Amino acid sequence: MWGDSLLIVFISICTAFLGEVEKRKEAHGDSLDKQHKKKIEREEERLKNNNRDLSLVKMKSMFAIGFAFTALLSMFNSIFDGRVVAKLPFHPISWIQGLSHRNLPGDNYTDCSFIFLYILCTMSIRQNIQKLLGFAPSRAASKQGGALFATPPSQFK
Numbered sequence: 001m002w003g004d005s006l007l008i009v010f011i012s013i014c015t016a017f018l019g020e021v022e023k024r025k026e027a028h029g030d031s032l033d034k035q036h037k038k039k040i041e042r043e044e045e046r047l048k049n050n051n052r053d054l055s056l057v058k059m060k061s062m063f064a065i066g067f068a069f070t071a072l073l074s075m076f077n078s079i080f081d082g083r084v085v086a087k088l089p090f091h092p093i094s095w096i097q098g099l100s101h102r103n104l105p106g107d108n109y110t111d112c113s114f115i116f117l118y119i120l121c122t123m124s125i126r127q128n129i130q131k132l133l134g135f136a137p138s139r140a141a142s143k144q145g146g147a148l149f150a151t152p153p154s155q156f157k
Helices: 002-031 034-079 094-100 114-133 139-144
Strands: none
Touching: 034 114, 094 114
8 A cells, every 4th residue: 555655656746747847848938048958858858767667667566466356356256156145135137147146056146146246345335445545536626527428518618
């Protein structure tokens, strides 16, 4: 958790530097002398190298986390294999029944398998934990954009 937090702080510092370099370019425009242009180019090159190194570290971290979660999921799946872990208050639709009744004996489709309950819990709990820890975007940031089905602001005019 601390490693991810430090990684996020480092990413924000790099992007802030990149933004400042762009602002400096826009502020001075063509009036920059050769010395300033070379300095900005050196800073941009350094930032590109740092971003490349950061992407490599982030990719390695994501692979490690993915491997760990896959191992844990397969371990828990084997522990709960064939065991009813919950009773659903509804009959799942046909294309979900394969997941909700996975490796369970009988034809009672209100019986719930581990993997289905795990997916439901993860979907419902993950966002709340992200908000609690402060990793989720604020409501104002979510309303401004980034939503998959959000309408562009130009349509409101």
